[in-house]
Amino acid sequence: MIEALIKSFVAAARSLGFNFSFLASAYERGMWLDGIRTTLELAAVTIPASLAAGLVLVLALRSPWYWLAGPSRAFIELTRSTPTLVQLDCAFLALNMLVSAALGGAEHNPLTPFFWCVLVIALHIGAFHAEALRAGVEAVPEPTREAARALGFGRAQVLWRIELPIAFRVALPALVNNLVNLIKLTAIGSAIAVGDITYASIMIWTQHDNVVELMLFILLLFGALNFIVSRAGRWLEARVRIPGHGV
Amino acid sequence: MRIGEHAARWSLCALAWLAALSLLDASLSQARADATLDKVKTRGVIVAGVILSGPPYGFIDPSTHQQVGFNLDLAEEIAHQLGVKLETVTVTPPNRVPFLQQGKVDFLLANMQWTEERAEILTFVPTPYEQSGGAAVVRKASGIKSWADLKGKPVCVSQGSNYTAPLAETYGALPKGYPSQSESLLALKGGNCVAAVHTGATVKLMVADHPDEWKDYEVPFDDELIPSDSVIWLRKGETDTAARLDGIMKDLYRSGWLVETARKNKLAVSSYVLALEAKLKAAP
Numbered sequence: 001m002i003e004a005l006i007k008s009f010v011a012a013a014r015s016l017g018f019n020f021s022f023l024a025s026a027y028e029r030g031m032w033l034d035g036i037r038t039t040l041e042l043a044a045v046t047i048p049a050s051l052a053a054g055l056v057l058v059l060a061l062r063s064p065w066y067w068l069a070g071p072s073r074a075f076i077e078l079t080r081s082t083p084t085l086v087q088l089d090c091a092f093l094a095l096n097m098l099v100s101a102a103l104g105g106a107e108h109n110p111l112t113p114f115f116w117c118v119l120v121i122a123l124h125i126g127a128f129h130a131e132a133l134r135a136g137v138e139a140v141p142e143p144t145r146e147a148a149r150a151l152g153f154g155r156a157q158v159l160w161r162i163e164l165p166i167a168f169r170v171a172l173p174a175l176v177n178n179l180v181n182l183i184k185l186t187a188i189g190s191a192i193a194v195g196d197i198t199y200a201s202i203m204i205w206t207q208h209d210n211v212v213e214l215m216l217f218i219l220l221l222f223g224a225l226n227f228i229v230s231r232a233g234r235w236l237e238a239r240v241r242i243p244g245h246g247v
Numbered sequence: 248m249r250i251g252e253h254a255a256r257w258s259l260c261a262l263a264w265l266a267a268l269s270l271l272d273a274s275l276s277q278a279r280a281d282a283t284l285d286k287v288k289t290r291g292v293i294v295a296g297v298i299l300s301g302p303p304y305g306f307i308d309p310s311t312h313q314q315v316g317f318n319l320d321l322a323e324e325i326a327h328q329l330g331v332k333l334e335t336v337t338v339t340p341p342n343r344v345p346f347l348q349q350g351k352v353d354f355l356l357a358n359m360q361w362t363e364e365r366a367e368i369l370t371f372v373p374t375p376y377e378q379s380g381g382a383a384v385v386r387k388a389s390g391i392k393s394w395a396d397l398k399g400k401p402v403c404v405s406q407g408s409n410y411t412a413p414l415a416e417t418y419g420a421l422p423k424g425y426p427s428q429s430e431s432l433l434a435l436k437g438g439n440c441v442a443a444v445h446t447g448a449t450v451k452l453m454v455a456d457h458p459d460e461w462k463d464y465e466v467p468f469d470d471e472l473i474p475s476d477s478v479i480w481l482r483k484g485e486t487d488t489a490a491r492l493d494g495i496m497k498d499l500y501r502s503g504w505l506v507e508t509a510r511k512n513k514l515a516v517s518s519y520v521l522a523l524e525a526k527l528k529a530a531p
Binding site: 016092107113207208209211 | 345368406407423424426430434
């Protein structure tokens with residue numbers, strides 16, 4: 001039944017001049033469907049990981065201890081000013097090799113390409129999140145802070161209960177913007193054989209020379225994913241809006 | 248009501264895009280009557296798409312910064328025989344076919360083997376310039392002695408390698424595609440796969456020529472994976488050009504140029520090529 005449907009789709013596409021013959025091969029179809037799933041998984045794991053990284057970085061940045069704030073600032077500057085692809089190659093082809101050597105051979109190394117991809121993207125986007133959150137924290141009006149202190153809030157309490165909730169709301173459009181970038185960035189996993197949709201498509205189109213067909217699908221998939229992310233962002237903005245604060 | 252209208256408008260828009268794209272595709276293919284030979288003669292230049300994936304086929308000589316290798320020699324000789332100058336454009340597996348179809352190059356000498364599917368969308372020169380298959384580089388202590396030993400194990404290949412499907416489907420290996428051969432070999436050294444499978448001539452030469460760098464590695468068995476003909480590819484329907492280049496290829500075999508040049512580039516000449524040479528020499 002499904003096989004017959006696929007066959008008629010492939011034939012219909014062919015009559016329009018599009019080559020989707022790879023769908024008829026179980027191996028290539030499997031790789032392609034796996035690619036779609038892997039892209040979704042990458043997005044689902046990396047989004048919360050990047051937000052956590054951003055939160056940790058901004059907390060370190062705002063801390064009164066210079067030995068915490070200094071390295072955090074240095075990390076943010078280094079991370080956001082070097083290409084993600086270079087970081088990924090460095091992490092996977094160099095750092096991972098060192099890890100393998102330290103553990104006495106690659107067979108003892110549990111770190112997968114998927115792990116390195118998530119780590120590098122989450123930290124990269126996390127640096128941007130931290131800067132967006134910093135802007136949010138700095139936008140908190142001084143009288144608000146004073147009022148909180150007058151009510152007896154300690155430094156950490158002011159940060160956790162007053163500054164961060166307001167900062168989050170102010171930073172939300174920038175955070176969502178970063179997440180849109182994050183979704184697109186997952187495609188670099190293809191450089192270390194993570195098996196996302198871009199990787200699967202490259203593996204297929206180099207055999208069938210049907211670049212246009214697969215490229216159209218990749219554009220549609222990422223377009224749809226980011227449509228969902230930006231819509232969710234808008235919904236959240238409306239949801240957490242403080243009446244009278246901002247516009 | 249409004250949602251229905253929206254949906255209708257969106258699908259119309261999408262349909263219009265699809266129609267525009269297929270028209271574009273059709274017009275591109277129709278403009279490709281066999282004009283290449285005329286074009287080449289009036290310009291006095293033929294443009295070859297070559298791949299620079301490493302010795303012996305094509306690479307950049309570190310001392311002279313020139314493109315060298317068997318592909319370059321063959322392209323140069325073809326231009327010479329046609330009485331025109333050669334220009335080269337470096338191509339990669341994902342862009343080589345679009346470059347050819349869009350007229351950025353006149354022909355492809357890009358380690359591209361004959362397959363039925365390619366023959367449907369492109370024209371090729373029937374006389375191949377080589378027959379090659381895949382060979383596996385493994386760590387000496389790995390215990391891998393045949394293709395069957397790769398079952399269930401990660402194997403590094405280049406993205407777009409012809410060996411991906413047979414490795415997975417015939418031998419049950421888990422191919423991991425890296426952007427190029429150099430990343431694939433780095434991943435092998437990093438322990439991310441048990442073997443790296445690339446064109447036999449390339450890896451055998453690499454292991455033999457760089458004994459220090461590759462002392463812990465070997466190509467443990469000789470039978471190559473899916474040996475197939477490497478041919479010159481042309482735009483669909485360019486049969487005149489194909490016939491002209493085929494004549495040149497046959498002459499290069501008969502005069503001994505092809506085998507000689509392969510040897511000069513340290514390209515291990517396959518028995519298939521030697522047999523083809525003998526056959527063409529015997530029956531001119």
